[in-house]
Amino acid sequence: MTALVQARDVTYHYPDGTPALDTVAFTVAAGERVALLGPTGAGKSTLLQSLNGLLRPSAGAVLVGGVAVNDETVTAVRRRVGLVFQNPDDQLFLPSLLEDVAFGPLNAGASRAEAATRSHAVLEALGLAAAHDRAAHHLSGGERRLAALATVLVSQPDLLVLDEPSGDLDARSRRRLRDILAERREALLVATHDLEFVRGLCSRALVLVAGKLAWDGALDVLLADRAMMERFGLVA
Amino acid sequence: MSFRHLDRFAQVRSPVTRVPAAGRVFGTVVLALATATLPAGAWVQLGLLAAVSLALLAIAHVPLRVALARLAWPLGLVLLASLALLVVMPGEPLARLGPVAVTAQGADRFAMVMGRAMVALLPAVLLVSTTSFPELLQGLRELRVPVAVATALGLAYRLLYLTVDELERLQRAARSRHAGGGVTRRRHLITAIAAATLGRAFVRAERTHAAMLARGFRGTLPLLHAPVWTYRAVLNVAAVSILVLAVAASARLP
Amino acid sequence: MAHIPDGFLSMPVIAGTATASLAALATAARRSRAALGEREGPVLGAVTAFVFAAQMLNFPLGIGASAHLLGGALVAVLLGPWAGMLVLFAVLLVQALLFQDGGIAALGANTLNVAVLGVGSAGVTYRIGRAGLGETRGATVVAAGLAAWISTAIVGLAVAAELVLSGLVPLQPALLLVGGGHVLIGIAEAVLTGLLVDFVFRTRPALLARRTPAARGDRIRVVALAGAVVATVLVAVGFASSQPDVLETALARLASPVGSGLTAAPLAEYQSPVGGLWVAGAVGVLAAFLVAWGLTIAVQRRRP
Ligand SMILES: Nc1ncnc2c1ncn2[C@@H]1O[C@H](COP(=O)(O)OP(=O)(O)OP(=O)(O)O)[C@@H](O)[C@H]1O
Ligand SMILES: [Mg+2]
Numbered sequence: 001m002t003a004l005v006q007a008r009d010v011t012y013h014y015p016d017g018t019p020a021l022d023t024v025a026f027t028v029a030a031g032e033r034v035a036l037l038g039p040t041g042a043g044k045s046t047l048l049q050s051l052n053g054l055l056r057p058s059a060g061a062v063l064v065g066g067v068a069v070n071d072e073t074v075t076a077v078r079r080r081v082g083l084v085f086q087n088p089d090d091q092l093f094l095p096s097l098l099e100d101v102a103f104g105p106l107n108a109g110a111s112r113a114e115a116a117t118r119s120h121a122v123l124e125a126l127g128l129a130a131a132h133d134r135a136a137h138h139l140s141g142g143e144r145r146l147a148a149l150a151t152v153l154v155s156q157p158d159l160l161v162l163d164e165p166s167g168d169l170d171a172r173s174r175r176r177l178r179d180i181l182a183e184r185r186e187a188l189l190v191a192t193h194d195l196e197f198v199r200g201l202c203s204r205a206l207v208l209v210a211g212k213l214a215w216d217g218a219l220d221v222l223l224a225d226r227a228m229m230e231r232f233g234l235v236a
Numbered sequence: 237m238s239f240r241h242l243d244r245f246a247q248v249r250s251p252v253t254r255v256p257a258a259g260r261v262f263g264t265v266v267l268a269l270a271t272a273t274l275p276a277g278a279w280v281q282l283g284l285l286a287a288v289s290l291a292l293l294a295i296a297h298v299p300l301r302v303a304l305a306r307l308a309w310p311l312g313l314v315l316l317a318s319l320a321l322l323v324v325m326p327g328e329p330l331a332r333l334g335p336v337a338v339t340a341q342g343a344d345r346f347a348m349v350m351g352r353a354m355v356a357l358l359p360a361v362l363l364v365s366t367t368s369f370p371e372l373l374q375g376l377r378e379l380r381v382p383v384a385v386a387t388a389l390g391l392a393y394r395l396l397y398l399t400v401d402e403l404e405r406l407q408r409a410a411r412s413r414h415a416g417g418g419v420t421r422r423r424h425l426i427t428a429i430a431a432a433t434l435g436r437a438f439v440r441a442e443r444t445h446a447a448m449l450a451r452g453f454r455g456t457l458p459l460l461h462a463p464v465w466t467y468r469a470v471l472n473v474a475a476v477s478i479l480v481l482a483v484a485a486s487a488r489l490p
Numbered sequence: 491m492a493h494i495p496d497g498f499l500s501m502p503v504i505a506g507t508a509t510a511s512l513a514a515l516a517t518a519a520r521r522s523r524a525a526l527g528e529r530e531g532p533v534l535g536a537v538t539a540f541v542f543a544a545q546m547l548n549f550p551l552g553i554g555a556s557a558h559l560l561g562g563a564l565v566a567v568l569l570g571p572w573a574g575m576l577v578l579f580a581v582l583l584v585q586a587l588l589f590q591d592g593g594i595a596a597l598g599a600n601t602l603n604v605a606v607l608g609v610g611s612a613g614v615t616y617r618i619g620r621a622g623l624g625e626t627r628g629a630t631v632v633a634a635g636l637a638a639w640i641s642t643a644i645v646g647l648a649v650a651a652e653l654v655l656s657g658l659v660p661l662q663p664a665l666l667l668v669g670g671g672h673v674l675i676g677i678a679e680a681v682l683t684g685l686l687v688d689f690v691f692r693t694r695p696a697l698l699a700r701r702t703p704a705a706r707g708d709r710i711r712v713v714a715l716a717g718a719v720v721a722t723v724l725v726a727v728g729f730a731s732s733q734p735d736v737l738e739t740a741l742a743r744l745a746s747p748v749g750s751g752l753t754a755a756p757l758a759e760y761q762s763p764v765g766g767l768w769v770a771g772a773v774g775v776l777a778a779f780l781v782a783w784g785l786t787i788a789v790q791r792r793r794p
Contacts, residue, residue: 049446052450054446054449054450075452078449078450078451078452079452082450083450085443085446085447085450087443089394089398090440090443090444090446090447091447092394093391093394093395093444093447093448093532093535094390094391094394094457095369095370095373095390095393095394096370098460099370099460102458102460103448103451103453103457103458104451104452106458106459106460107451107452107453107454107458108452112459112460112461112462115460116460135370135393135394135397136394137394137397137398151451152451155451155452261587264587264594265594265595268496268593268594268595269504269594269595271496271497271595272496272497272499272504272593272594272595272596273500273501273504273595306590309590310495310589310590310591313495313591314495314497317495317498318497318498320663320667321658321659345658345659348497349497349498349658350497351497352496352497353495353496353497353498353593354497356495356496356497356593356594356595357496357590359594360586360587360590360594361590363587363588364587364588364590369588372587372588376583381583382515382516382518382519382576383519384519384522384523384530384531384534384576385515385519385534385576385579385580385583387530387531387534387535388531388534388535388538388576388577388580389535389538389580389583389584390531390535391531391532391534391535391536391539392534392535392536392538392539392542392580395535395536395538395539396539396542396543398539399536399539399540399542399543400543400546403543403546403547419550422550423549423550423685424685426547426548426549426550427549427682427685427686427689428689429547430544430547430559430686430689431686431689431690431693432693433540433543433544434540434544434568434686434690434697435690435693435694435697437536437537437539437540438533438536438694438697440536441529441532441533441535441536441537442532444532444535444536445529445531445532445533448531448532453528453531454528455527455528455530455531456531457531
């Protein structure tokens with residue numbers, strides 16, 4: 001079986017020369033749930049953005065469904081890998097929620113009627129149906145997170161990539177987001193500092209430290225090893 | 237004038253809001269153009285066009301008090317701009333206000349400009365009172381505003397809120413650190429705040445662009461809502477436009 | 491009054507300015523797309539939002555006065571004239587439709603003045619300034635400030651010309667009040683733009699980097715056209731001031747004793763302006779328009 005996503009020795013330097021990723025290699029299979037951990041500045045956001053072709057590796061390659069990400073394949077790749085950004089304000093840029101959610105399907109060539117139907121359905125499933133004609137600045141922080149998730153779910157990706165999804169959420173909204181994710185059948189890759197959020201949600205963990213992959217294995221094992229967690233800078 | 241006006245106006249359903257936004261914008265432009273181009277002395281036609289606008293305001297359930305309140309500020313600006321007309325016009329002096337003389341010709345121009353300005357503002361008040369910003373945007377796109385401008389405005393709506401939030405945060409932070417200070421100090425502070433906001437606006441543009449690309453953006457914002465032009469809406473817009481143009485044309489008959 | 495309200499302009503002026511603006515915007519849309527590519531939407535959106543936000547900030551000027559940024563020169567410096575025109579047009583459009591700041595029927599004229607001529611002339615001035623003065627921090631700030639001042643003055647001249655061509659006011663008071671007013675406003679705009687550009691130069695120089703080294707022939711053409719504009723403006727100003735009775739009359743009227751009755755001698759002399767002069771003035775300012783227009787087209791040609 002081909003892996004859903006394969007990172008082959010991905011190395012990345014930002015244009016200003018900052019090294020962010022150093023020969024990172026791993027695979028994610030269909031339906032798998034993976035936590036991406038690491039101290040701040042370790043390169044998590046950079047890695048996530050390279051998975052759907054927003055950033056192209058300086059060396060190495062990313063394969064999605066066995067196909068290398070390049071200019072020709074990037075459109076198809078982005079349909080399979082749905083990325084939820086660290087800050088929902090970056091992702092909600094249109095005047096109303098419904099337009100934001102329908103943006104992906106419309107770009108992919110769906111008709112207006114179909115895009116609207118699918119968007120309404122996703123908003124309904126996330127409990128945001130009543131807010132569909134509101135602008136994002138009239139939503140609460142928790143609603144904004146869910147809305148950002150909706151903009152990606154509507155395109156039915158095979159892999160959901162979430163960057164820091166539980167940041168600035170209160171206990172109840174965090175719980176709700178986690179329950180929603182637990183019910184999804186897509187593969188998940190969640191970058192986070194919130195260990196409680198991924199405990200029980202993900203089965204596997206990747207740990208990045210200073211741009212290098214420091215751990216790839218079961219999440220439970222990692223969480224149980226206090227010394228290793230400290231060495232990776234995951235606990236104080 | 238605050239950008240928060242963009243969202244302030246409650247909408248009441250009425251025959252006016254049943255016309256698609258593009259129709260409302262079109263009607264507003266026709267009314268404003270007809271009024272603004274009335275020749276001097278066409279007082280009857282000016283009165284008729286005012287009546288049309290007031291009737292539309294009534295049909296849209298905009299209370300007269302609200303309409304007048306919204307008229308006050310822009311009208312004040314027009315008044316300021318046209319006061320000079322009273323005195324710069326050469327001609328027969330009518331009266332002296334202190335050291336300057338009001339001329340008959342000046343008073344004539346002044347009355348004409350103020351009359352046209354006031355009546356031309358009415359349809360604009362009607363438009364803001366019945367149309368939300370997203371609707372307006374949709375209307376503009378249907379009326380073929382350049383794609384780049386429509387895209388910029390579509391994104392600017394959200395970005396404006398984020399930018400102003402950032403601006404206010406920076407101002408609060410700056411105030412809490414430097415209370416008081418001279419004019420030079422304040423000027424430097426405000427420059428720094430404006431420049432920082434500018435920098436962040438560009439960073440935000442980059443990140444928004446990445447988020448758009450991630451969802452398959454290829455340069456143009458897709459349009460979600462198809463305009464719902466009913467037979468009736470077309471008739472209404474056409475009828476009002478023809479009426480308005482007829483009134484305007486009658487002012488130019490020999 | 492950079493934003494002309496409805497009621498001030500005549501039909502031919504409304505029609506003419508709207509046509510010119512449409513043509514300019516069509517070109518601007520093409521050029522801006524070519525320059526910014528698919529980043530265009532988000533960049534223009536962010537800068538449009540910034541211009542709106544910046545217009546809400548009051549900069550203290552000292553002596554109790556404050557001013558806010560108009561932004562035409564700043565966007566020309568940051569985005570180049572074409573994308574800058576689109577940004578200011580977007581701002582004008584919203585101001586006219588939602589804030590009643592500037593008339594809806596006068597939108598074509600306001601677009602021509604503020605977006606097309608204002609941003610266009612700022613772009614040209616900035617370009618010439620940097621070509622002549624160099625690319626150092628000081629040169630950049632001076633070029634940007636100069637661009638802001640000249641472009642604000644040109645906006646004022648354009649407004650004055652439109653009011654005169656509409657037959658609303660005679661040429662001389664229009665030039666004095668509107669043109670002169672903008673020359674003063676332009677000083678504040680120059681200071682603000684200069685301060686901002688200086689700050690951007692120090693903190694985010696990448697935003698200012700325009701890698702378009704001018705070819706020699708192009709530079710000569712641009713300088714020649716700029717010289718023509720300056721000459722036209724000088725002639726217009728000279729023409730206005732060569733009529734000493736304008737100032738004299740104004741002063742005399744201000745000074746004439748209060749309550750001296752309804753017949754003031756200076757006003758008699760101030761009777762309707764001579765047709766010949768009137769027409770000459772209108773033609774002069776129109777020429778300035780055309781030259782500025784030619785300039786923008788010349789600059790457009792330089793960018794493939
Ligand atoms: N646009 C950029 N230009 C230059 N360097 C950058 C840029 N974005 C991030 N970096 C640098 O790259 C490195 C990795 O950043 P990244 O954002 O991927 O970290 P992260 O693991 O997501 O951190 P956090 O947990 O704080 O979100 C950091 O050293 C950061 O400073
Ligand atoms: Mg991150």
